[in-house]
Amino acid sequence: MTQSMLLAYLRYYQGRLGWIGLGGLLAVIAAVALWFLQLAPARMELEALQARVAANRVAIQTAEVSATTAALTDDERLLAFFNEFPAEEKMPQMLSELFRSAAESGLSLETGEYTLTVIPGSRLKQYRVTLPVKGPLVQILAFSSNFLKAVPSAALENASFKREKIDDAQIEAKLVIQFFVKAKP
Numbered sequence: 001m002t003q004s005m006l007l008a009y010l011r012y013y014q015g016r017l018g019w020i021g022l023g024g025l026l027a028v029i030a031a032v033a034l035w036f037l038q039l040a041p042a043r044m045e046l047e048a049l050q051a052r053v054a055a056n057r058v059a060i061q062t063a064e065v066s067a068t069t070a071a072l073t074d075d076e077r078l079l080a081f082f083n084e085f086p087a088e089e090k091m092p093q094m095l096s097e098l099f100r101s102a103a104e105s106g107l108s109l110e111t112g113e114y115t116l117t118v119i120p121g122s123r124l125k126q127y128r129v130t131l132p133v134k135g136p137l138v139q140i141l142a143f144s145s146n147f148l149k150a151v152p153s154a155a156l157e158n159a160s161f162k163r164e165k166i167d168d169a170q171i172e173a174k175l176v177i178q179f180f181v182k183a184k185p
Contacts, residue, residue: 082123085153088181091127094151098129098177101150105143107135118183127179128157137161137171144175153180 017025072080086094102109113130133140144156158176 082182085124085180085182088125088184091179091181094154094179095129097150098147101147102133102143105135105139105146107133107139107143109133123183124180125183127181129177129179131175131177133173133175134170135173136169140171140173140175147177151179154178155180 013021013025099109109131111132115128117126117128119126133143140161144159148154148156155178156175157178158174160174162172163170164172
């Protein structure tokens, strides 16, 4: 585009828009240019700083935990580890959480097999719950994920899935969940 063509375009749009319209158009162009030149890099720098702050917070928390545990003896660390597990009396609340998580995921738990194992030489007891579950795979996975997040002392020991036909929406799953609780002294 030559200079004479640019002047011709400007005269044309100046005639259609008037001086005020042309000024407004130039203000919009200047604002977009300012955003690209100033604000976009500043936003990226802000996001990088926020990420550094989050990483520093994690590092501080880790250092605090390390400093606390470094001052402990091995026996005290072992005792602190076992104290992280819930008491055996909390088992009904954990089972309630199991059923609540299933209901939130749109599943119903009708039957289950419950066994208790005392771990010899340990301060823990292990409750093993075997649950047959039927439903869409997405709901079963959401249920197990939500439950394990809600009850950190539980573990998914085994999960098996079965589908009668390839196009069936319903899956038959068998979930084996372990609960670890502090044994009464």
